[in-house]
Amino acid sequence: MIELHHLTKRYGDKLAVDDLSFRIPEGVVTGFLGPNGAGKSTTMRMILDLDHPTSGEVTIGGKHYAEIQDPLRRIGALLEAKAVHPGRTAYDHLLWLAQSNRVPRARVDEVLDLVGLTAVAKKRARGFSLGMGQRLGIASALLADPQTLMFDEPVNGLDPEGILWIRNLMKRLASEGRTVFVSSHLMSEMALTADHLVVIGRGRLLADLPMAEFIKRNSRSAVRLRTPHQEQLLNALHGAGLTAEAGPDGAWEVVDGDPVVLGELAAAHGVTLHELSPQQASLEEAFMQMTAESVEYRTGSTDEPAPAPAWGAGWDNRRTGKEN
Amino acid sequence: MAAFPAVAQSEWTKVRSVRSTVWTLAATFLVTLIAGFLISLVTNLNYEDATKDLHTPFDATSTAFSGIILGELAIVVFGVLAVGNEYSSGMIRVSLAAVPQRAILMTAKIAVLTGIALAVSLVTVFITFFAGQAALGGHSTGLGEPNVLRAVFGAACYLTLLCLFSAGMTVVLRNQTLALGILMPFFFLLSPILSIVPWVENVARYFPDRAGSAAIQVYQPSDQPYGPWVGLLICALWTAAALVCGYLVLQKRDA
Numbered sequence: 001m002i003e004l005h006h007l008t009k010r011y012g013d014k015l016a017v018d019d020l021s022f023r024i025p026e027g028v029v030t031g032f033l034g035p036n037g038a039g040k041s042t043t044m045r046m047i048l049d050l051d052h053p054t055s056g057e058v059t060i061g062g063k064h065y066a067e068i069q070d071p072l073r074r075i076g077a078l079l080e081a082k083a084v085h086p087g088r089t090a091y092d093h094l095l096w097l098a099q100s101n102r103v104p105r106a107r108v109d110e111v112l113d114l115v116g117l118t119a120v121a122k123k124r125a126r127g128f129s130l131g132m133g134q135r136l137g138i139a140s141a142l143l144a145d146p147q148t149l150m151f152d153e154p155v156n157g158l159d160p161e162g163i164l165w166i167r168n169l170m171k172r173l174a175s176e177g178r179t180v181f182v183s184s185h186l187m188s189e190m191a192l193t194a195d196h197l198v199v200i201g202r203g204r205l206l207a208d209l210p211m212a213e214f215i216k217r218n219s220r221s222a223v224r225l226r227t228p229h230q231e232q233l234l235n236a237l238h239g240a241g242l243t244a245e246a247g248p249d250g251a252w253e254v255v256d257g258d259p260v261v262l263g264e265l266a267a268a269h270g271v272t273l274h275e276l277s278p279q280q281a282s283l284e285e286a287f288m289q290m291t292a293e294s295v296e297y298r299t300g301s302t303d304e305p306a307p308a309p310a311w312g313a314g315w316d317n318r319r320t321g322k323e324n
Numbered sequence: 325m326a327a328f329p330a331v332a333q334s335e336w337t338k339v340r341s342v343r344s345t346v347w348t349l350a351a352t353f354l355v356t357l358i359a360g361f362l363i364s365l366v367t368n369l370n371y372e373d374a375t376k377d378l379h380t381p382f383d384a385t386s387t388a389f390s391g392i393i394l395g396e397l398a399i400v401v402f403g404v405l406a407v408g409n410e411y412s413s414g415m416i417r418v419s420l421a422a423v424p425q426r427a428i429l430m431t432a433k434i435a436v437l438t439g440i441a442l443a444v445s446l447v448t449v450f451i452t453f454f455a456g457q458a459a460l461g462g463h464s465t466g467l468g469e470p471n472v473l474r475a476v477f478g479a480a481c482y483l484t485l486l487c488l489f490s491a492g493m494t495v496v497l498r499n500q501t502l503a504l505g506i507l508m509p510f511f512f513l514l515s516p517i518l519s520i521v522p523w524v525e526n527v528a529r530y531f532p533d534r535a536g537s538a539a540i541q542v543y544q545p546s547d548q549p550y551g552p553w554v555g556l557l558i559c560a561l562w563t564a565a566a567l568v569c570g571y572l573v574l575q576k577r578d579a
Contacts, residue, residue: 048421051578066424070327077421083414085342092341100334100422102327140418 001026002047002075002148002181006056009042009203016042018203019056024148024181029174031194031211032183035291039203040183041079044152048077060148070101076141077150081157082133086126090117090136093125094143103144111139131162138169148179155189167193187287191215201291218286223257226250226275227266236269251275331423331432339406339436348402349440352395352483353448359391360452364459371463380543384465385475388456389540392479393516395448396533399441399483400507403490406437408500416498417579426574430495434488434567441487445480453479471542471552478539478552485556485563486511489532492566496573532562 002024009017017039024030034040045051047058049065060068060075068074084093094108112118115135120128128136134154141149151170155163170193173180184190190197190211197214199207207214224247227233233252237244242262244252254262259278266273339345367374367387375382410416423429453476457464467473494503511533518528528534529548538548538555550558 045417045578048417049424050417050420052576068424071424072422079417079421080414083418085338085409085413085415087342087344087409088338089341092337096334096337096341097418097422098334099337100331100419102330 001061002179003059004043004047004056005059007043007046007053007058008055009039009046009051010054015203017046017053020200020203020205021056022198022205022208024179024198025196026148026179027174027177028195029170029180029182029193030196030198031190032181032198032200033187033190033287034183034185034200034206036185038185038200038291040185040200041152042203043200044077044079044150044181044183047150048075048079050079070144072097072101072103072144072146074146075148075150076144076146077152078134078137078141078154079150079152081130081137082125082128084125084128084133084136087124089122089124090128090139091121093136094140097140097143101144107143107145111142114142115139130157131159134158134162134166138166146178148181149173151180151182153183153185155184155186163189187284188282191283199287199290206290215283215286218283218290220255220281222247222253222255222279223259223262224275224277224279225252225254225262225266225273227252227271227273229271232269233266233271236265236271240265253279328428328432331428332435334422335432335436339440342405342409344405344409345402345440348398348405349444351398352402352444353451355398356389356391356395356448357452357455359394360388361391361455361459363390364388364456368460368463380545382463383542384457384460384463385453385472385542386540387460388453389449389475389479391452392483392537392540393512396483396486397508397512399445399487400490400511401504403437403441403487404494404500404503404507407433407491407494408503411494411498412500420579426571430567430571430574434491437491438484438488441484442480445483445487448483449476449479465542469542474552475540475542478556481556482536482539482559485536485559486533489559489563489566492563492568492570495570496566498573498577530558532559535559535562 004020004022007017007020008015020039020043032040032043042051046053047060047065058065065071065075090112091108094111095105097103098105098108109118109121112121115138117132117135117139120132125133125136138151138154141151154166158166170180170182174195182193194211197207197209197211198205209217225233225244230250230252234244237254242254242257244254247253259276263273263276266276364387410419419429420426453467457466465472467476490503490507493507494500497503497506515528515531515533518524519531519534521528535550535555536559538544538550539552541552544551
C-alpha cells in the first residue's frame with residue numbers, strides 16, 4: 001500500500017506539491033489526474049525517492065522506497081519514454097536492470113515478448129520510435145513482475161494503436177489483481193481505464209474517490225426539452241414544482257430531471273415535444289470544472305502573478321467574467 | 325538493501341554494452357603505445373640532442389611513457405562517458421529507481437570503473453614500456469633497474485586515478501558535455517601551460533595530473549617538493565575528494 005502523508009515539494013518560491021495526502025488503492029487502476037504542471041510527475045518522482053520532499057513522506061507498505069530490498073520487484077515504473085542510453089540495445093538495457101534487482105535473465109526475453117519488442121531486442125535504442133521507447137519503458141516496469149505499477153503519462157505522443165495497446169495492458173494488469181497508478185491530463189483517457197481517481201491541481205488534492213462517484217458528483221445531468229408551445233410547457237413545469245433553464249437554440253433544460261416524468265407531464269398538458277433528451281455533461285467538462293475552481297482558488301488567495309494558462313483556464317475566465 | 329554484487333554485475337553490463345567503452349579504452353592503449361614508441365625511437369636516433377639539457381640522468385622509462393598525456397585524455401573521456409551518459413539520457417532516474425541506495429550504486433559503479441581502468445592501464449603501460457625500450461635500443465632500461473618497476477606501476481595508477489577523478493567530477497557536474505568541456509581543456513591545456521608559468525607552477529604542481537605524473541619518473545627533479553609516492557597520494561586525494569563530492573551531490577540533489 002502506497003501512502004502519501006502531507007507530501008510537499010517546494011522549488012524556490014513555487015509550491016509544486018502542496019500538502020498532498022492520499023493512499024493508492026490496491027488491485028485497481030487509479031487515475032492520477034491534473035492539468036499540466038499540477039505536480040503529478042513530481043509526486044511520482046517523490047514516491048520513487050528520486051526527488052526529496054520538502055516535508056511529508058511517502059511510505060510503501062510502511063517503508064520508505066530506499067529501504068525496500070530489490071524495489072523493482074515491488075514497484076515497476078515508467079517515468080520517461082526514452083530514459084535509455086541511445087547506444088545500448090533494448091536487451092542490454094533490460095539486462096542491467098534485471099541484474100541490479102536479481103531478476104533471472106530469462107525474464108528479459110519474456111518481457112520483450114510481452115511488449116512486442118523481440119524483433120528489435122538487439123537493436124540500439126537510438127533508432128527507436130517514441131512508441132518503441134514507450135514499450136521498452138513498460139518492459140522495464142514489468143521486468144521484475146511487481147505488484148504495483150506506475151506510469152507517467154503513458155499515452156503521450158502515441159498513435160491510436162499504441163494508445164489502445166496501453167489501455168488494454170492497464171486493464172489486463174488490474175484484472176491480474178495488480179495496483180496500477182497512472183497519471184494523465186486527459187480525463188477521457190482515464191474514463192476508459194481507471195476505477196479510482198485522484199485529482200490534483202496546483203499541487204493540491206482536489207478529489208480522491210471512485211470513478212463512478214466522481215462522475216455522479218461532478219457531472220451535471222439534465223433533460224432537454226424542445227417545444228413549439230413554450231408558455232404551456234413552462235406553466236406545466238411550474239405547476240409540477242420544476243424549474244427549467246434556458247438551453248441552446250430555444251430549448252429548455254431541467255436539471256436532474258427524469259425523462260419519464262417530464263414526458264408524461266407534457267402529454268398530460270397536451271404540450272407537443274420536439275425533443276426530450278437526457279443530457280450528461282462529459283467527464284472532461286467535470287474535470288475542467290474541478291481544476292478551474294482550483295485555479296480560481298489559488299489565484300484568488302495569493303498575490304502571485306497570473307499563472308501560465310492551465311487546463312480549464314478558459315472556462316475559469318468565462319466564469320469569473322460572468323460573476324464580476 | 326540492494327545486494328552489492330548484483331549491482332556491480334549490473335554496472336558491468338552497463339559499461340560493456342556501449343561502444344564508447346571500447347573506443348575510449350582502445351584509444352587509451354593505442355595512443356599511449358604509439359606515441360611512446362615513436363618518441364622513444366626519435367630520442368634514440370637523436371640521443372645527443374635530446375638529452376643535452378637534462379638536469380637528471382636520462383630516464384628511459386618516462387621517455388617510453390611520453391604518450392601518456394594523450395592516453396590520459398582518452399581514459400578521462402572513458403571515465404566521463406561511463407558516468408555521464410546516465411545524465412544525458414535521463415537513465416539516472418531509472419538507475420536510482422532500481423537501486424535507490426545511492427551509496428551502493430555509486431560504490432558499485434566506481435568499483436567496476438576502477439577494475440576496468442586498472443586492467444586496461446596495466447596492459448597499456450607494460451606493453452608501452454617494452455615497446456619503448458625496444459625503440460630506445462642501446463639507451464633502454466629494464467624492469468630490474470632501481471625504481472623502474474615502481475614507475476611502470478605508477479603510470480598505471482596515474483591513469484586509473486585520473487579516470488576515477490573524471491568520473492567523480494562528472495557525478496558532481498551531472499552533465500557529460502560540461503564535464504568534458506571542463507576536464508579536457510584543463511588536462512590538455514591549462515595544467516601544462518600553468519606548470520611552466522613562473523610562480524604559478526608552484527601551485528600547478530599540486531594539480532592531480534601534475535602530482536600523479538611524479539610517480540612515472542625514475543629520477544626526481546631537484547625542484548619538485550615531493551617524491552613519487554607523495555605525488556601519487558596527492559592525485560589520490562583529489563580523486564577521493566571528487567568522488568566524495570559526487571556522492572554528496574547524488575545523495576542531496578533531486579535526480
